[in-house]
Amino acid sequence: MPALSRRHTAVLTALVAGAVLWTSSPASANNGYGGGGAQDSSPDKDSSANSDGQNLGVAVKINTDNNAKGPSAGPLAPVSNWKPPACWYAPTYSPAQFKKIEEHTWSLESTGYQWDAEQRSKYADGKPYKDFNKAKAGKGFWWTSDVNRSFPPGWDSCNKETFWVDTGKTPPVAAGQAAATPEDLAHIAYGFVHVPDTKVTLAPSGATKVNLPTWAWLNKADFKPVSVTATLANYHISSTVTATPQSLKLEPGTSDAEMFPSSGVCPLVNDSIGTPYAKGDANKTPPCGVTYLRASGSNGPFQLKATITWKITWTGTGVPGGTLPDGSFGTTQDVTVDEIQAINR
Structure with missing residues (x-):
């Protein structure tokens, strides 16, 4: 300090x-x-x-009160050079x-x-x-x-x-250092927004296999908009900042991988990021996922990084509000890849 x-x-x-x-x-x-x-x-x-x-x-x-809760929730990092005060x-x-x-x-x-x-x-x-x-x-x-x-x-x-x-x-x-307008309060509230962990669900759920498409998706119930409200008591004004999930970016942790889609960015579609794997999808290309082209080997599992981009909007007392720079929050998870060319699902 x-x-x-x-x-x-x-x-x-x-x-x-x-x-x-x-x-x-x-x-x-x-x-x-x-x-x-x-x-x-x-x-x-x-x-x-x-x-x-x-x-x-x-x-x-x-x-x-409307923030993400739990030890794995975390603050957003603005995707631009802007920072909350x-x-x-x-x-x-x-x-x-x-x-x-x-x-x-x-x-x-x-x-x-x-x-x-x-x-x-x-x-x-x-x-x-x-x-x-x-x-x-x-x-x-x-x-x-x-x-x-x-x-x-x-x-x-x-x-x-x-x-x-x-x-x-x-x-x-x-x-930018005076909290006296709704927009000032929105900037302050941004810094207190916490979003949920970005650990994705994978199929196969255990170790995956070389050349086998691995499906990835997020639990829809965990990825809802979150919000924080900042209130200036003595002036009776407030602003609410809302963060809404927009897309998921996957980084496989190795260059020997093929991404779906090829950009590695999975958009939000019908309030869902990625599609849960269902029986009978084995021969389909996952809308969001990865195929590893080599085994993880003796060096340990690959570190799959999943980063969510969140759209930031705000509304304030007596003003229509607007947008603030998007924010992102990402975490990594272990993915073990075994040297088996094909399996039956």
Whole structure:
């Protein structure tokens, strides 16, 4: 993990705690910075609190209920140079909330006199902020950084200390690092999408044979669209990113193989990738599969790689949405090939 300042570490801890405890209700908003009529919320009425009873603001909530589950599920790799953001800034605290959490931190005296004095000067004593901007309650939010822990490289690019942004103003951060529009939230949600393992079913199911077509397909029930929703509580906007399987690419693990189709790319047809082998298909060419031209031998089984390409679409509050770069996820599996020229099925 990159080195983080004490302030940055404290903020990350607060955001994680707040995200676990907060729930939202849908509301309408426009899609500009500060849209949605953000309102100041007294921490005394906020139901989100950590173990010390301190009420916390909430930045972006990620809902992964419709994600793929299980230890073999994994994140998508965009097929282009684009990447989902590893970190971002979001409106997190009202003035009252930020004051309460800061004063609690200072009361613990855990960050040292000098650090606390610098923070008091900055946020409470008018250099540049006075009394945590309580005079601007309901007219903006304190912004902090958050991270996607799936993308450790890049965490340290969001090292700006907590700052204030008036409602309707563009936050003073790098392009692509402000979570304030539905499209921003879609980019963030992309990074949290997990899809199922790509292990394919093969026929023959055990060891296959040299020059024998091996059928390959995916379990239709396992390959349904998955989705993740990112919600920005303080602006009442959200976006849902949906990943839909499009095609399967097979790589046999050796150049001594013939692919079906010849490209090795099996398209999605009628909600299915590949066709299950059925009795009587022995003399047919599989629509998706491989024929190995030599035995795997003493070096061990071939590593058949199966990679799914997923189409990515998104919809957001008050906007039609669109598409994001396709993503892919692949795994390998062992295939043993025996030196037998023909068998009866």
